[in-house]
Amino acid sequence: MRADVVVVGAGIVGAACARVLAGAGLAVTVIDRSGAASGTSAQGEGNILVSDKDAGPELALVQRSLRLWDELQAELADELTAAVPAIEYERKGGLVVATTETGAAPLLAFAARQRAAGVDARELDDAVAHVLEPDLAPGVHAAVHYPEDAQVQPVIAAEALLASARSRGARTAYGERVVGALRDGDGRITGVRTDRGEHPAGAVVLAAGPWSGEVATVLGASLPVRPRRGVVLVTTRMPHRVFHKVYDADYVGAVGSDDAALQTSSVIESTAGGTVLVGSSRRQAGFDAALDLDAVREIARKATRVFPFLADAAVMRVYGGFRPFMPDHLPVIGADPRVAGLWHATGHEGAGVGLALGTAELLRDVMTGRPPALDPEPFSPARASLGLGAAA
Ligand SMILES: Cc1cc2nc3c(=O)[nH]c(=O)nc-3n(C[C@H](O)[C@H](O)[C@H](O)COP(=O)(O)OP(=O)(O)OC[C@H]3O[C@@H](n4cnc5c(N)ncnc54)[C@H](O)[C@@H]3O)c2cc1C
Numbered sequence: 001m002r003a004d005v006v007v008v009g010a011g012i013v014g015a016a017c018a019r020v021l022a023g024a025g026l027a028v029t030v031i032d033r034s035g036a037a038s039g040t041s042a043q044g045e046g047n048i049l050v051s052d053k054d055a056g057p058e059l060a061l062v063q064r065s066l067r068l069w070d071e072l073q074a075e076l077a078d079e080l081t082a083a084v085p086a087i088e089y090e091r092k093g094g095l096v097v098a099t100t101e102t103g104a105a106p107l108l109a110f111a112a113r114q115r116a117a118g119v120d121a122r123e124l125d126d127a128v129a130h131v132l133e134p135d136l137a138p139g140v141h142a143a144v145h146y147p148e149d150a151q152v153q154p155v156i157a158a159e160a161l162l163a164s165a166r167s168r169g170a171r172t173a174y175g176e177r178v179v180g181a182l183r184d185g186d187g188r189i190t191g192v193r194t195d196r197g198e199h200p201a202g203a204v205v206l207a208a209g210p211w212s213g214e215v216a217t218v219l220g221a222s223l224p225v226r227p228r229r230g231v232v233l234v235t236t237r238m239p240h241r242v243f244h245k246v247y248d249a250d251y252v253g254a255v256g257s258d259d260a261a262l263q264t265s266s267v268i269e270s271t272a273g274g275t276v277l278v279g280s281s282r283r284q285a286g287f288d289a290a291l292d293l294d295a296v297r298e299i300a301r302k303a304t305r306v307f308p309f310l311a312d313a314a315v316m317r318v319y320g321g322f323r324p325f326m327p328d329h330l331p332v333i334g335a336d337p338r339v340a341g342l343w344h345a346t347g348h349e350g351a352g353v354g355l356a357l358g359t360a361e362l363l364r365d366v367m368t369g370r371p372p373a374l375d376p377e378p379f380s381p382a383r384a385s386l387g388l389g390a391a392a
């Protein structure tokens with residue numbers, strides 16, 4: 001059966017795209033070599049953060065996404081049966097602290113730029129920061145509270161988005177690996193070939209997370225998406241002592257860095273079940289998933305700088321995945337400038353969960369010619385900073 005659109009990848013981004021494209025009346029097929037949320041979307045956290053984004057296009061995308069996450073909650077409650085669990089969306093709020101004197105001024109300047117861009121970023125003194133988080137290390141040099149920061153359970157959210165897409169007519173094809181493109185006589189992509197057959201389509205959307213670079217290659221295009229490894233520590237259960245997403249101001253520097261070497265920063269929060277999640281690291285070493293003890297040690301050490309009581313906590317497990325890193329730090333959303341029929345929705349690095357809904361809406365708008373809610377140009381695959389040349 002010929003689809004209007006084939007979406008490659010059933011992670012959070014592919015799932016969000018499938019739902020809105022099906023909602024626009026398009027016949028959509030989602031193909032994944034494994035299953036729903038079987039890639040990075042199951043290997044990270046579900047933070048939806050304004051707090052770590054400087055004024056600019058990525059901040060605008062997450063601000064739009066937050067509004068869409070608010071709406072999605074209510075829409076899914078109407079659309080889906082009780083068989084699909086709640087997506088655990090919560091505006092928990094974030095608290096960013098500078099644990100060193102040198103970190104204070106950059107944090108406050110960053111927050112001022114964010115406020116000018118419409119973010120609710122409230123400077124707190126040490127005493128008020130300790131009212132929000134009583135177990136915080138004494139004497140933080142600066143603190144900013146971000147009430148808009150939210151979270152969601154990414155695996156449940158991806159599955160719910162796909163269930164909603166199916167209720168709008170989308171089909172899912174799991175256990176099929178995309179190995180090539182179908183093309184017409186003009187070179188336009190007219191579908192994909194998988195290891196199990198062919199899926200003709202009017203357009204192909206590449207949403208294969210950190211594997212998007214290699215899938216782009218088999219589709220006859222290049223895309224500079226690279227895997228950037230990250231790990232998170234999970235403690236054993238304990239009484240609830242962390243009430244927000246709390247992180248060290250140096251996290252923002254790690255997010256925006258190009259450095260391939262190990263970078264760590266503290267992002268700490270508790271779960272409803274009583275465990276504490278302590279993230280995270282960033283390192284570019286291909287798809288090497290070996291346990292990185294340097295990263296674990298560094299993350300743990302930095303976390304105790306923020307919450308000294310964590311020095312007595314036991315780590316129950318360590319998990320991680322590969323963020324889809326883009327060299328210019330922006331996701332790529334829109335039509336490939338070289339290969340007609342190929343579209344991209346990928347390269348969200350450590351923010352793909354948070355940005356998924358805004359990405360999907362923007363993609364739908366540029367694909368269907370609707371006026372977009374945001375300027376699509378900064379995310380365009382044709383932007384100068386990517387330097388994508390002619391088709392390979
Ligand atoms: C440790 C860590 C913490 C993170 N924390 C956060 C966070 O708090 N907030 C946030 O927003 N983001 C976070 N992220 C990043 C986030 O998880 C990713 O940006 C997001 O999951 C990417 O989603 P995706 O749908 O693009 O990719 P994926 O979820 O990886 O989905 C891609 C899919 O493509 C499929 N695929 C690959 N190749 C093929 C092929 N040839 N044929 C068919 N299918 C194929 C895969 O099976 C996979 O299911 C974190 C990441 C890590 C590693």
